[in-house]
Amino acid sequence: MSKFTADPVLIAGAGPTGISTALALGARGIPATIFEADPEDRDRSGSRAIYVHGSTLRTLDKVSPGLAGKLVDEGLVWPTRRTMWRGKKVFERTYDNPGGSGDIPHFSSIPQETTEEYMLEAVDEAGIDIHWDCAVEAVDTSDDGVRVETSDGREWDARYLVGADGGGSTVRKEIGASFEGDQSDNSFIIADIDEVEEDQWPLERLFHYDDPQVDGRNVMLVPFTGAWRLDIQCHEDDDPDELIKDEKMREFVRTVMGEQYEENVSWVSSYRFLQVMADTFVDEHRRVLLAGEAAHLLAPFGARGMNSGIADADEAAGAIAAAIGANRPTARDEIELYAARREAAAEYNLKAAGTALEYLQGDNPITNLRKEAAAVLADYFELAGEYLDDAPYGPHTAPPIVTTGNY
Ligand SMILES: Cc1cc2nc3c(=O)[nH]c(=O)nc-3n(C[C@H](O)[C@H](O)[C@H](O)COP(=O)(O)OP(=O)(O)OC[C@H]3O[C@@H](n4cnc5c(N)ncnc54)[C@H](O)[C@@H]3O)c2cc1C
Numbered sequence: 001m002s003k004f005t006a007d008p009v010l011i012a013g014a015g016p017t018g019i020s021t022a023l024a025l026g027a028r029g030i031p032a033t034i035f036e037a038d039p040e041d042r043d044r045s046g047s048r049a050i051y052v053h054g055s056t057l058r059t060l061d062k063v064s065p066g067l068a069g070k071l072v073d074e075g076l077v078w079p080t081r082r083t084m085w086r087g088k089k090v091f092e093r094t095y096d097n098p099g100g101s102g103d104i105p106h107f108s109s110i111p112q113e114t115t116e117e118y119m120l121e122a123v124d125e126a127g128i129d130i131h132w133d134c135a136v137e138a139v140d141t142s143d144d145g146v147r148v149e150t151s152d153g154r155e156w157d158a159r160y161l162v163g164a165d166g167g168g169s170t171v172r173k174e175i176g177a178s179f180e181g182d183q184s185d186n187s188f189i190i191a192d193i194d195e196v197e198e199d200q201w202p203l204e205r206l207f208h209y210d211d212p213q214v215d216g217r218n219v220m221l222v223p224f225t226g227a228w229r230l231d232i233q234c235h236e237d238d239d240p241d242e243l244i245k246d247e248k249m250r251e252f253v254r255t256v257m258g259e260q261y262e263e264n265v266s267w268v269s270s271y272r273f274l275q276v277m278a279d280t281f282v283d284e285h286r287r288v289l290l291a292g293e294a295a296h297l298l299a300p301f302g303a304r305g306m307n308s309g310i311a312d313a314d315e316a317a318g319a320i321a322a323a324i325g326a327n328r329p330t331a332r333d334e335i336e337l338y339a340a341r342r343e344a345a346a347e348y349n350l351k352a353a354g355t356a357l358e359y360l361q362g363d364n365p366i367t368n369l370r371k372e373a374a375a376v377l378a379d380y381f382e383l384a385g386e387y388l389d390d391a392p393y394g395p396h397t398a399p400p401i402v403t404t405g406n407y
Contacts, residue, residue, distance in 0.1 A: 007031040007129075008159045009320055010148055012136040012171050014038075016049070016112065017292025017309035018164035019119040020060065024317030026126045027063040030324065033158075034128065035150055037135035037165070047190040047267050048112040050224040051303035054100040055398075055406035056310050057108060063314065064122040068104055071118060075108030078223050080204035083389040087212050090378035091385030109224040111192075112306065136165065139174035141287040143328070160320050160335075161288045164313070167274075169294035175283035177290065181276030181350070184299060185361050187240040189232040191268040193253055196260045201228060207392055209371070213255045218360060220392070221256065227266065230256065233360060240270035273299035275354055277346045286323075286335035289316045296346040301356035302394040304349040308407035312342050315404055341401050348399035349407055356394030 009025055011018045014036035025032045052071060061068035077098040083091040099106030123130065131150070138149035139161060146161045163171025172179060206221040218233040232252060234240050242248065254262040277296040282289055292309030319338035323331035362368055370387075377384035390396075398406040 013165035020313035023063040028321040034130040040132040049306035075110030084208040085375040091389040141285040146287040163290045177278040184273040187234040194264040282339040298353040311405035345399035352394045
């Protein structure tokens with residue numbers, strides 16, 4: 001087997017976490033090489049992150065000046081929040097500006113596929129190498145560094161490895177970390193519906209509790225560049241495979257959005273969301289750092305998945321930069337600090353996404369009573385409607401220890 005001494009840092013995975021890690025290392029003057037299991041011409045379409053938070057945009061702009069501007073120009077900021085309760089409007093608010101600070105709005109609503117395209121452009125401009133079609137297969141660490149075996153039969157030596165290889169992470173398995181947690185009780189149907197030229201649905205984020213038009217299921221609709229994300233929460237006894245069939249989806253779309261959209265379903269899938277985190281984010285020798293979905297999988301309510309993966313990426317790069325310039329015991333401390341901070345953040349993010357999930361699953365009688373009461377009071381008090389509008393996304397607060405971003 002041929003051995004290669006690569007850049008000081010190797011990264012497994014060219015998803016948003018791996019790419020951001022490479023950019024964040026580059027911004028600190030540290031070269032890195034990315035290994036990606038998929039081929040370069042892979043198809044990354046599909047329903048994934050659409051909500052990029054302002055704090056994440058600021059992190060990206062710090063590590064790659066100009067990147068946030070592209071995501072803002074290409075994305076959109078929906079101005080209106082509206083909530084319905086069993087056919088009755090309980091809350092609506094329209095903002096006359098995009099919030100945030102400076103040129104960075106409160107958020108940008110943009111498909112993950114496009115976000116990744118701009119990130120890859122930035123990686124290319126920064127001269128960072130990506131080895132496509134090249135999966136990390138084995139990882140061996142020692143006090144001195146890490147050796148990685150890739151699917152093309154090569155071995156690579158480096159000082160650190162960042163495992164950003166997603167939920168099924170090989171790196172996580174190789175360092176012996178466990179990955180346990182819960183699954184949502186309900187299935188959720190997620191569909192992306194392309195925009196139409198005329199008779200367009202308004203640019204609003206809509207949540208409809210127990211929508212009578214779709215047999216009392218919860219429905220969420222969120223616009224992003226060129227399309228809408230439709231999210232239907234199945235009843236516990238629904239068969240999601242039946243509901244995502246073409247004819248049934250067309251019926252849902254026709255009923256919720258109008259017949260002009262029914263032929264425009266570009267992607268549909270059903271999920272039971274996982275709430276899982278690794279029991280450690282680092283290996284025993286403090287040479288491997290797990291980041292993004294390799295470290296934690298969150299239900300998407302509150303949009304903490306990619307946003308927190310990018311926060312992991314920036315913090316991993318900061319820890320590695322500090323460790324590379326340090327003596328050995330201090331270097332160990334820097335990596336341990338990464339683990340301590342990001343494990344605490346992941347626990348917090350999991351709890352926040354879990355709060356949203358629990359609220360939506362609706363099996364807590366007190367929460368259900370509160371929802372019913374708020375729906376009645378919403379006719380008289382805006383605050384009651386605002387509670388119903390806010391609650392499906394969980395708390396807005398950030399983990400107690402974050403040095404980058406809000407997640
Ligand atoms: C329906 C839905 C909606 C979502 N909405 C949002 C949202 O609005 N906001 C938000 O922040 N998040 C959202 N998320 C979550 C977001 O999509 C993920 O958190 C994000 O993709 C995780 O990025 P990642 O880079 O950690 O992992 P991935 O995107 O999974 O990337 C991992 C990469 O590693 C590669 N890989 C795998 N194994 C290997 C290997 N052995 N060697 C090398 N490479 C490997 C994979 O091919 C892949 O390219 C949503 C998710 C879903 C499903």
